[in-house]
Amino acid sequence: MENKGLKIGVYDIFWLNGGSFKLDGGAMFGPVPKSIWAKRYPVDADNNILLTASPMLIKGPDSLILVESGIGNKLTEKQRKIFQIQQDWDVISDLEKLGIDRHDIDTVVLTHGDWDHAGGIVMISKSGKPELSFPRARHLFQRAEWEDVRQPCNRSSAAYWPINTDVLTASDQLVLVEEMATVAPGITLTLTGGHTRGHQAVFIESQGEQAVHLGDLFPTQAHLNPLWVMAYDNFPLEVIDRKKKLIHQAVHDQAWFLFYHNPFCDACKFGVDGKISASWQARADCA
Ligand SMILES: [Zn+2]
Numbered sequence: 155m156e157n158k159g160l161k162i163g164v165y166d167i168f169w170l171n172g173g174s175f176k177l178d179g180g181a182m183f184g185p186v187p188k189s190i191w192a193k194r195y196p197v198d199a200d201n202n203i204l205l206t207a208s209p210m211l212i213k214g215p216d217s218l219i220l221v222e223s224g225i226g227n228k229l230t231e232k233q234r235k236i237f238q239i240q241q242d243w244d245v246i247s248d249l250e251k252l253g254i255d256r257h258d259i260d261t262v263v264l265t266h267g268d269w270d271h272a273g274g275i276v277m278i279s280k281s282g283k284p285e286l287s288f289p290r291a292r293h294l295f296q297r298a299e300w301e302d303v304r305q306p307c308n309r310s311s312a313a314y315w316p317i318n319t320d321v322l323t324a325s326d327q328l329v330l331v332e333e334m335a336t337v338a339p340g341i342t343l344t345l346t347g348g349h350t351r352g353h354q355a356v357f358i359e360s361q362g363e364q365a366v367h368l369g370d371l372f373p374t375q376a377h378l379n380p381l382w383v384m385a386y387d388n389f390p391l392e393v394i395d396r397k398k399k400l401i402h403q404a405v406h407d408q409a410w411f412l413f414y415h416n417p418f419c420d421a422c423k424f425g426v427d428g429k430i431s432a433s434w435q436a437r438a439d440c441a
Contacts, residue, residue: 157252159213160410160421162342163360167412168211169420169436170248172224173272176202181385182373194376194416202238202411205374205415207270209245210367211252211259212358215250217338218254219261220288221356221367222414223274228284228317245274246287250370259288261337264295266304266353268313271414276321284321293322294337297330299352302415310350310388346400348393349386355400356412364409365386365421371397373415375422375430408435 159166180318181200183191186202197203205273212219224243261419264272295303304323306314322328331354333345340360346353356367371393373384380397383390401424404411409422409430421434 158246158436160365160412160436162363162365162410163357164215165341165358165360166213167365167421167436168226168248168252169208170211171240171241171244172207172209172222173243173270174204174206174241174417175225175270176204176240179203180341183376183411184383184385184387184390186382187419188262191376191382195374203418204240205270205416206241207243207273208414208416208420209274210412210414211249211254212338212341213252213254214338214341217261217341218259219263219337219341220259220291221263221412222265222271222369223262223287225270226273226275226287226318227277228273243274246277256288257290259291262288262291262293263337263343263354263356264293264299265367265414267295267319267354268350268370269315269318270313272303272318273315276318284317286321286325286327289325289327291327292329293327294329294331294335294343296343296352296354297332298345298347299350299354300328300330302351313386330385346392346396348389348396349384350388364404364407365412366400366404366406366409367412367414368397368400369414372401372411372413374413375411375416375419378424378428 155407179197207224209222303314335343358365387393420436423432425431
């Protein structure tokens with residue numbers, strides 16, 4: 155299966171298999187009635203929907219950047235049942251198929267610290283011990299996010315798992331972003347909040363082309379309407395406000411929207427009428 159890259163100027167973006175799982179459809183669409191969201195997203199008889207966790211490799215002239223890390227390989231049998239794991243985490247071999255060793259990744263960006271995004275930064279190696287999956291990469295979290303990851307409240311502790319960040323804490327590879335940062339020429343991070351207090355988005359601009367990764371503010375193409383927030387969003391009014399502004403701007407700029415959780419479409423562009431004007435499915439078996 156060929157893994158094609160989406161070209162944004164000098165950068166090629168590849169989607170990797172960071173695992174897939176099922177969640178309650180109602181929780182993913184928050185206040186939206188099932189009779190409406192089910193017309194936009196396939197749902198099974200148990201009311202569950204399929205979601206991928208697809209880290210993106212951004213390959214540039216001088217950089218190998220990973221955005222998100224997938225679910226990782228540390229889930230217990232009980233967790234595998236709860237989240238109905240459909241596909242195992244396979245980021246390392248997906249990178250190898252692209253000719254990239256995990257030690258070559260120079261930067262890992264995490265939009266936030268939830269298990270399905272940060273689970274892949276620490277892996278169980280052949281020796282059976284947890285270690286950084288990308289040991290030479292700096293790992294970029296927003297400072298506010300990292301504070302919450304390390305001292306979660308009752309609500310967020312269900313998604314912030316210490317096993318995903320303990321090894322990073324003990325390493326020299328953690329870099330905390332104060333609201334905004336430039337990762338590489340044309341690639342910037344911005345604090346958005348909303349889904350979590352320290353959630354961040356990734357913006358790519360190169361040679362007149364643009365792409366945005368809004369993380370869990372915009373998990374699938376079905377979540378285009380700013381009012382379609384998730385039950386998992388900690389600050390839903392912030393999500394609505396940020397989505398309104400960021401999606402409006404990106405549609406105006408004809409930017410690609412890059413999706414992390416979407417098994418049906420890896421990236422797309424929207425027209426001002428809200429209809430998809432271009433779509434991208436990087437992997438041949440992406441149904
Ligand atoms: Zn997520």
